[in-house]
Amino acid sequence: MSDNLQLLLVEDDIDLATAIIDYLEIEDIHCDYAANGAVGLNLIQTNQYDVVVLDLNLPKMNGLEVCEKIRAQGIDMPILMLTARDTLEDKLVGFSKGADDYLIKPFAMEELIVRAQVLSRRRSGQIKQLKVADLALDIESKLATRALQQLKLSPTEVKLLECLLRHSPKIVSREKLMRSVWGDEQPDSNSLKVHMFNLRKAVDGNRDADQKLIYTITGRGFVLKPCASITDAT
Numbered sequence: 001m002s003d004n005l006q007l008l009l010v011e012d013d014i015d016l017a018t019a020i021i022d023y024l025e026i027e028d029i030h031c032d033y034a035a036n037g038a039v040g041l042n043l044i045q046t047n048q049y050d051v052v053v054l055d056l057n058l059p060k061m062n063g064l065e066v067c068e069k070i071r072a073q074g075i076d077m078p079i080l081m082l083t084a085r086d087t088l089e090d091k092l093v094g095f096s097k098g099a100d101d102y103l104i105k106p107f108a109m110e111e112l113i114v115r116a117q118v119l120s121r122r123r124s125g126q127i128k129q130l131k132v133a134d135l136a137l138d139i140e141s142k143l144a145t146r147a148l149q150q151l152k153l154s155p156t157e158v159k160l161l162e163c164l165l166r167h168s169p170k171i172v173s174r175e176k177l178m179r180s181v182w183g184d185e186q187p188d189s190n191s192l193k194v195h196m197f198n199l200r201k202a203v204d205g206n207r208d209a210d211q212k213l214i215y216t217i218t219g220r221g222f223v224l225k226p227c228a229s230i231t232d233a234t
Contacts, residue, residue: 012059054082160199
């Protein structure tokens with residue numbers, strides 16, 4: 001079962017990459033491909049993937065550099081690192097840079113699929129900060145800033161902001177937002193409306209339309225993204 005996985009493969013070995021892509025296609029898993037770290041980084045920054053399968057030794061930018069850069073930007077896509085290095089020291093370095101799991105070459109395709117599926121069920125725990133445009137949330141301290149200015153948010157508003165940041169640029173339904181904050185003991189719908197109003201006021205305030213980040217998508221929920229050209233947003 002692929003669960004409609006969206007996967008990015010960054011691998012410079014064309015023969016191996018072709019074999020992986022062919023196998024993923026058989027398993028009905030969508031796969032984008034990059035042959036070097038620089039292209040891979042650009043794809044990660046501009047697209048949403050459930051898992052990134054990242055080779056360690058890459059031209060232009062190696063896997064460790066890619067990991068370090070995306071974690072510094074608050075991108076929490078799970079990363080499965082491919083490497084021929086199997087020492088504990090090599091793995092510890094990779095984990096310190098932001099990798100979530102390792103797969104040692106050569107490997108069985110079935111194991112690649114299983115590890116990717118496991119990672120896809122969670123966002124990476126490696127990041128310390130979530131960030132979209134000039135809006136940032138420190139995961140540990142729960143402090144939010146916009147243009148380096150601290151935002152005054154209630155604990156509930158912080159939870160809403162974290163949920164929107166983790167799913168950006170995807171739309172988050174009202175039901176999903178309420179579950180992320182209140183779990184099964186959900187309040188009346190007005191509570192979400194009030195907290196979202198306060199969150200938008202704190203994040204967007206009196207900013208111009210092209211600087212706003214939180215939008216209501218009619219009939220679908222909310223989205224946090226640096227884009228004012230959403231036709232059905234209010």
